Structures are given as C-alpha cells and as structure tokens.
Amino acid sequence: MKTVGIIGINGKVGQTLLAQMQRVKKPFQLKTFGRNDEIPPLDIAVLCTDNPVSAQLVPQLKTRVKFLIDMSSEFRMAEGVPLVIPEINPHAITSQTHLIASPNCTTTGLVMSLAPLKAFYNFKEVFFCSYQAISGGGKILLDDFHKPGSLYANNCVPLIGSIQKNGHTSEELKGLYETRKIMELPSLKVYCHTVRVAVENAHSLGVTLKADKPFDLQQVKNLWNHFPNLSYSEKVITPKEASGQETTFICRLRLDVEDPHIIHYFVTFDNLLKGAAMNGRQIVELLLEKF
Ligand SMILES: NC(=O)c1ccc[n+]([C@@H]2O[C@H](COP(=O)([O-])OP(=O)(O)OC[C@H]3O[C@@H](n4cnc5c(N)ncnc54)[C@H](OP(=O)(O)O)[C@@H]3O)[C@@H](O)[C@H]2O)c1
Numbered sequence: 707m708k709t710v711g712i713i714g715i716n717g718k719v720g721q722t723l724l725a726q727m728q729r730v731k732k733p734f735q736l737k738t739f740g741r742n743d744e745i746p747p748l749d750i751a752v753l754c755t756d757n758p759v760s761a762q763l764v765p766q767l768k769t770r771v772k773f774l775i776d777m778s779s780e781f782r783m784a785e786g787v788p789l790v791i792p793e794i795n796p797h798a799i800t801s802q803t804h805l806i807a808s809p810n811c812t813t814t815g816l817v818m819s820l821a822p823l824k825a826f827y828n829f830k831e832v833f834f835c836s837y838q839a840i841s842g843g844g845k846i847l848l849d850d851f852h853k854p855g856s857l858y859a860n861n862c863v864p865l866i867g868s869i870q871k872n873g874h875t876s877e878e879l880k881g882l883y884e885t886r887k888i889m890e891l892p893s894l895k896v897y898c899h900t901v902r903v904a905v906e907n908a909h910s911l912g913v914t915l916k917a918d919k920p921f922d923l924q925q926v927k928n929l930w931n932h933f934p935n936l937s938y939s940e941k942v943i944t945p946k947e948a949s950g951q952e953t954t955f956i957c958r959l960r961l962d963v964e965d966p967h968i969i970h971y972f973v974t975f976d977n978l979l980k981g982a983a984m985n986g987r988q989i990v991e992l993l994l995e996k997f
Pocket residue numbers: 713714715716717718719720739740741742743753754755756757759777778779809810811841842843844845846977978981982
C-alpha cells in the first residue's frame with residue numbers, strides 16, 4: 707500500500723488536509739509529522755510548511771520521497787516544477803515529476819474562474835482586488851487577530867507578504883506570475899491589489915476581465931456551472947457561505963457599462979480548502995490514480 711505523509715501536521719493547512727484525506731477513496735497508509743519528527747521513506751508527502759522550512763526539507767527529502775507536494779511558494783515559479791490545480795492542468799504532472807507546487811490561494815480562486823472560459827475567449831487583460839481572510843496567514847495571524855488591539859480587527863489592510871523593490875507586494879506578484887504559469891498564458895496582463903480583511907476564513911476577489919470579443923453572459927454562466935467544483939449563483943454569495951465548502955462560488959456577473967468585451971464578477975472560496983488542503987488532497991488522489 708502507498709504511504710502518504712503530511713508534514714506540518716499542526717498548522718492550519720496540515721489540520722485541514724488531515725480531515726480532507728478521509729475523502730480519498732484509494733487505499734493508502736497515512737503518516738503525519740510535526741516539527742523535529744524524523745521522516746522515513748514515503749511514496750507521497752505533502753509539505754504544509756512555510757517557505758524556509760520547505761526550502762530546507764525539499765532537498766533533504768529528494769531521495770526519500772517519490773512525489774513531494776509543496777504548499778509553500780518557495781518552488782512555485784521554478785523551471786520544471788509543475789504548479790498544479792487538478793481541474794485545470796493535471797497534464798503538467800508526468801511520471802518524471804518529483805516536486806509539485808500547489809498554488810497561492812488567491813491565485814487559485816482567480817484561475818478557477820478563468821480556466822473554463824479560456825477555450826472560448828482570448829483574454830486581453832484581467833484585474834482583481836482581493837479580500838483575503840485572516841486564516842490565509844496561518845495560525846500565527848489567527849492568534850494575532852483574536853488578541854485585543856489587533857491591526858486586523860474591524861479593518862482592511864492593503865499589505866500581504868512584503869513590499870518588493872517595484873512597490874508591489876509579494877502576494878500581488880504571485881497573482882501575476884502564478885496566473886500566467888497555471889493558465890499557460892505567459893504574456894497575460896494581470897493587474898492586482900491584495901488586501902487582508904477582517905474575515906476569519908474564505909477569500910474573495912472582485913474581478914474585471916477583458917477579452918478580444920464581446921462576452922455572452924449566458925455562455926459564461928454555463929461554462930462556469932459545467933466546470934468541476936465551480937458554481938455560478940444569481941444570488942449574492944459571501945465568504946461566510948463559502949467557508950467550509952469545496953466549491954468556488956462566483957456571483958454578480960455583469961457586462962461593463964460601456965464595453966461588452968469586459969465582464970465584472972465576484973469570486974469567493976475557502977482558502978484553506980480549494981486554496982490549499984483540498985487542492986493538495988486532489989493532487990494526492992491524482993498521483994494515487996495515475997502513478
Ligand atoms: N493558510 C492558507 O490559506 C494557505 C493557502 C495556500 C498556501 N498556504 C501555504 O501553506 C503553508 C502552511 O500554511 P499554514 O497556514 O498551515 O501555516 P501555519 O498554520 O503557520 O502552519 C505551519 C506549520 O509548519 C510547522 N513546521 C514548522 N517547521 C516544521 C518542520 N521542520 N517540520 C514539520 N513541521 C514544521 C509548524 O509547526 P509548529 O506547530 O510546531 O509551529 C506549523 O504547524 C505555508 O507555506 C503557506 O504559505 C497557506
């Protein structure tokens with residue numbers, strides 16, 4: 707029986723993945739690891755750890771683990787490392803693959819909404835502003851949020867990650883570069899603002915998308931509703947409803963007031979599930995089935 711390890715079991719993503727693994731139908735043996743635990747040879751391991759820990763563990767585990775799935779951003783843009791959302795680009799994983807990166811949670815919500823439309827519309831540019839939940843910052847940020855006087859209480863903070871030399875944050879650059887890599891559109895224009903809001907769980911995005919032909923709203927809704935784990939709703943869906951759900955919800959679709967080549971819509975989804983642990987579980991399932 708294949709062995710599957712979860713490394714970083716005590717964190718938010720690690721705990722969510724532990725619960726997700728009960729959904730896997732193929733037989734496997736689960737092993738879990740916290741800080742300082744010795745990691746034995748494994749068929750598959752999921753690193754639910756921050757960048758510096760993943761950077762240290764990936765080379766150490768190279769010969770001990772056949773397939774490594776990393777939740778951190780450390781290797782996402784590395785040449786030869788597939789950045790995978792199983793509904794979108796499972797073909798990026800081959801029998802030669804060793805390390806697989808799971809994408810940034812905010813980027814995941816965006817590309818889930820773009821992927822079903824890609825075959826029908828040539829995208830010119832996409833803009834989004836994010837409304838990102840506290841749980842996206844892991845257990846340290848959640849603890850901070852619950853302390854009196856937290857910056858995040860009753861607030862929105864337009865700084866996620868660190869500000870880079872060009873003035874954009876590391877989170878905003880993930881939105882640009884990871885979207886291009888997953889969508890296999892290396893010159894797609896992506897403009898973003900990323901903002902942390904006082905919502906405990908589930909990220910949201912306000913998206914504006916421009917294509918080279920006018921949008922047919924009914925077709926867009928149908929494409930979304932026929933895509934796995936994605937749902938368009940005529941009702942307004944908020945992060946409160948998306949939290950705890952495996953579905954990525956889209957609502958408020960409308961044509962631009964002046965230009966039918968442009969649509970605007972709202973996306974909301976559970977960052978710990980589709981944005982992390984559920985995606986990790988789906989990659990494990992894909993590996994158990996294919997290899
Ligand atoms: N939260 C999200 O929505 C989200 C979404 C997408 C991707 N991610 C990424 O997923 C990763 C985990 O995020 P998180 O939110 O779960 O963070 P977290 O709550 O801070 O958890 C990180 C865990 O890593 C553990 N750890 C540290 N060093 C370790 C080691 N050497 N071996 C094993 N475990 C070790 C920590 O252990 P201790 O408990 O002992 O401190 C902690 O439990 C990060 O790279 C994050 O960027 C998170």
